Amino acid sequence: MPTSVAREHADPLQALAGAERAPPFEAIYEEHFDFVWRSLRRLGVPDAQLDDAVQDVFVVVHRRLPEFEGRSTIKTWLFGIALRVASALRRSAARRPTEPLVEDPPDEHAGLDADAQREASEAARLVHRLLDSLDDDRRAVFVLTELEEMTAPEISAALGVNLNTVYSRLRLARRDFDAALARHRARRTT
Amino acid sequence: MTDLSRESRELVELARDGDGPTREDRARVRRALALTLATGAASTSASAAAATKSAFAGAGIAAKGGAGTWLVMGVVAGLAGSAAVFVGVPALTHDATSKSMSHTLAAPARTPVSVETAAPTPVTALVEASPSSPTTALVAQGAPPKTNVVLRHAANTVTPTRAPVETPADVAALPDVTTPAVPSSLGAETSLLESARSALNQGNAARALALLDQHEREFPRGALVEERLATRVFALCSMGRRADAAHVAARLLALSPASPLRARVLESCAGSR
Numbered sequence: 386m387p388t389s390v391a392r393e394h395a396d397p398l399q400a401l402a403g404a405e406r407a408p409p410f411e412a413i414y415e416e417h418f419d420f421v422w423r424s425l426r427r428l429g430v431p432d433a434q435l436d437d438a439v440q441d442v443f444v445v446v447h448r449r450l451p452e453f454e455g456r457s458t459i460k461t462w463l464f465g466i467a468l469r470v471a472s473a474l475r476r477s478a479a480r481r482p483t484e485p486l487v488e489d490p491p492d493e494h495a496g497l498d499a500d501a502q503r504e505a506s507e508a509a510r511l512v513h514r515l516l517d518s519l520d521d522d523r524r525a526v527f528v529l530t531e532l533e534e535m536t537a538p539e540i541s542a543a544l545g546v547n548l549n550t551v552y553s554r555l556r557l558a559r560r561d562f563d564a565a566l567a568r569h570r571a572r573r574t575t
Numbered sequence: 576m577t578d579l580s581r582e583s584r585e586l587v588e589l590a591r592d593g594d595g596p597t598r599e600d601r602a603r604v605r606r607a608l609a610l611t612l613a614t615g616a617a618s619t620s621a622s623a624a625a626a627t628k629s630a631f632a633g634a635g636i637a638a639k640g641g642a643g644t645w646l647v648m649g650v651v652a653g654l655a656g657s658a659a660v661f662v663g664v665p666a667l668t669h670d671a672t673s674k675s676m677s678h679t680l681a682a683p684a685r686t687p688v689s690v691e692t693a694a695p696t697p698v699t700a701l702v703e704a705s706p707s708s709p710t711t712a713l714v715a716q717g718a719p720p721k722t723n724v725v726l727r728h729a730a731n732t733v734t735p736t737r738a739p740v741e742t743p744a745d746v747a748a749l750p751d752v753t754t755p756a757v758p759s760s761l762g763a764e765t766s767l768l769e770s771a772r773s774a775l776n777q778g779n780a781a782r783a784l785a786l787l788d789q790h791e792r793e794f795p796r797g798a799l800v801e802e803r804l805a806t807r808v809f810a811l812c813s814m815g816r817r818a819d820a821a822h823v824a825a826r827l828l829a830l831s832p833a834s835p836l837r838a839r840v841l842e843s844c845a846g847s848r
Contacts, residue, residue, distance in 0.1 A: 418596070418604075418605075419595050422595065422596040422600065422604075423595050426594045427594065436600075436604050436607065439604050440607055440611060444611060444612070502592075505589055505590065506593040507593070508586055508589035508593050509590040509591075511586065512586060512587060512590040512593075513594070531587045532587065532591055556577055559577060559578065559583070560577065562579065562583055566583050566586065567580075570582075
């Protein structure tokens with residue numbers, strides 16, 4: 386049984402402390418739904434497939450929670466799953482003809498000043514589009530650093546790559562993003 | 576470390592709060608996920624059931640623990656929010672429908688009254704891609720049901736065809752539907768169904784069928800009729816009773832042509848030709 390296997394391998398001290406044991410599914414869902422949602426968008430999941438992608442992530446979480454060993458934080462674990470869901474989606478989307486770019490209707494976020502929210506939504510949409518020009522690995526690092534404001538060691542844990550790799554991907558990602566924004570602005574002013 | 580240009584930085588900072596979910600997004604996905612998990616662990620084919628028996632024993636743990644209550648909460652929340660998950664599902668009798676509907680399956684109507692059908696997402700790929708998983712065998716479960724939330728008016732109102740309605744906008748626009756299903760019975764209903772599912776997952780299909788019979792007696796018009804029918808399909812499949820499974824599947828699809836469980840049922844032995 387996966388659970389007992391996982392527990393045998395877990396650090397007994399950690400088990401005693403109970404600190405990094407997996408919280409109940411419900412708690413994870415409540416706390417991290419928003420994070421999963423926006424991460425998938427930032428990783429390039431189109432709006433039309435977003436509901437399904439979020440569901441897929443949590444179906445996997447639900448299924449695999451007994452195996453969660455506390456080697457990473459829940460958040461980095463979730464991001465790893467989101468990353469795989471997003472890239473699986475991209476692979477299947479790549480086989481279909483690309484749809485023309487349509488402007489989505491603005492989101493309606495309750496409780497926030499409408500203008501500010503519209504501005505933020507538009508900015509987010511532009512950022513997503515610029516991110517499309519980044520390579521997948523760089524994109525993930527950029528999202529976690531610049532949008533989630535995670536530290537390099539956290540990102541290294543989330544992605545399972547070493548710190549130097551995180552730094553070098555971040556450097557290239559920033560360069561690419563700057564370039565993409567510059568191109569975007571240039572196109573708009575000419 | 577080279578930093579972002581000022582322009583990029585400003586844009587990113589502005590964008591940071593611009594792509595979260597709305598309240599409607601949260602509610603919609605929650606309902607859909609509750610439905611998915613309600614039948615989530617059920618296997619879709621006899622061979623898969625055999626292959627994944629041990630793996631499911633592990634996966635079942637979560638369902639028995641927190642997720643069970645979570646599911647009930649989700650469904651109750653759905654009802655309370657007038658977003659009526661299942662309202663007044665008309666009970667159909669075995670005999671009357673199974674005969675007349677049995678052809679439905681052979682030529683499934685491809686055009687349910689709903690909605691955008693997003694491409695199925697390959698959960699398969701992703702589970703396979705994860706290293707060190709003892710539950711790799713779980714892949715047998717195909718794409719999860721899609722996010723369409725099926726709404727039904729009570730049997731005696733406008734829609735004799737029980738046309739599913741969708742989208743959050745529609746949900747919001749619906750008049751408050753009072754539910755004949757009493758939320759307090761949902762817990763009992765859900766846990767009975769979960770028992771049936773876990774019996775099935777442990778390879779005891781006969782026990783699962785007995786529990787499903789009990790469910791049908793106690794909650795003939797319960798909130799989880801579709802889930803009950805789907806679980807019965809999977810149980811019959813795992814016993815090799817394909818014709819019976821096909822009959823039940825036909826009932827389910829007749830009851831709800833756009834059921835979120837449709838794909839799963841069609842992928843089971845009941846749908847294979």
